Amino acid sequence: MKLKLYFLATLFALSCTAKTNLQAQTESTDKIDYNELSELFLKRIIAKEDTQEIQDILANTTIEELDKALDTNDKRLAFWLNFYNANIQVILRKNPELYDDRGSFFKLEQLKIAGETVSFAKIEHGLIRKSQWEYGLGYIRKWFPNKFERKLRVNKPVYNVHFALNCGAKDCPPVAIYEWERLQEQLKIGTKRHLTKTSEYNSDTNVVKITSLFNWFRGDFGGKSGIKKILKSNEIIPSTKNVEIEYTNYDWTLYLDNFIDL
Numbered sequence: 001m002k003l004k005l006y007f008l009a010t011l012f013a014l015s016c017t018a019k020t021n022l023q024a025q026t027e028s029t030d031k032i033d034y035n036e037l038s039e040l041f042l043k044r045i046i047a048k049e050d051t052q053e054i055q056d057i058l059a060n061t062t063i064e065e066l067d068k069a070l071d072t073n074d075k076r077l078a079f080w081l082n083f084y085n086a087n088i089q090v091i092l093r094k095n096p097e098l099y100d101d102r103g104s105f106f107k108l109e110q111l112k113i114a115g116e117t118v119s120f121a122k123i124e125h126g127l128i129r130k131s132q133w134e135y136g137l138g139y140i141r142k143w144f145p146n147k148f149e150r151k152l153r154v155n156k157p158v159y160n161v162h163f164a165l166n167c168g169a170k171d172c173p174p175v176a177i178y179e180w181e182r183l184q185e186q187l188k189i190g191t192k193r194h195l196t197k198t199s200e201y202n203s204d205t206n207v208v209k210i211t212s213l214f215n216w217f218r219g220d221f222g223g224k225s226g227i228k229k230i231l232k233s234n235e236i237i238p239s240t241k242n243v244e245i246e247y248t249n250y251d252w253t254l255y256l257d258n259f260i261d262l
């Protein structure tokens with residue numbers, strides 16, 4: 001008899017009505033809550049429990065089923081953030097040596113989802129950032145994204161995702177479990193927390209040192225003027241006037257199991 005993956009009420013203190021066995025859910029795929037499944041994926045990783053059955057369900061669904069289930073922008077964002085962050089933990093826990101060549105690691109097609117095998121780069125730049133060219137600094141869109149990308153990408157990208165995606169490095173934002181119903185609140189809190197941790201403002205010189213994420217994806221933030229507005233709104237700088245920006249070096253040291261509750 002197959003081991004039951006979860007009873008949400010007993011494992012995670014949710015309501016009794018959430019007691020749903022994953023094996024039973026797969027008998028009728030249109031009943032699968034993919035957002036809930038992505039949350040469970042991370043919960044089991046945090047608990048150091050097996051996730052293979054969850055991975056199999058996600059691998060064997062279809063593009064059409066996933067597209068239908070993720071029917072709002074927040075559902076898509078939350079799902080793909082959880083999926084990306086969960087797989088970073090799963091793969092690098094098992095094979096940390098893959099991180100020795102990060103360029104190849106992020107481009108390697110190794111994630112099984114909806115009948116496809118895709119890369120972390122595809123998830124980040126194609127689905128979460130809505131078909132942005134990886135090297136375009138947030139200013140250049142891809143010309144011809146494939147069907148998988150067109151059907152499953154977000155409708156409206158948001159800059160906060162850069163403070164939610166965890167790529168396995170020490171300077172990456174910590175991993176939270178994103179719930180679509182309160183995603184915007186979580187992103188707001190996570191953004192302020194990460195910027196407070198990684199930014200340093202010198203009032204004497206009017207210089208602010210900030211994470212290189214702002215530099216690599218500057219178009220996503222609205223350029224330098226947009227970056228300054230974000231810093232001011234998160235109380236990193238008192239004013240946008242005449243502020244000089246410097247980008248700090250990114251610490252790429254492998255750092256897993258960095259979780260936070262938002």
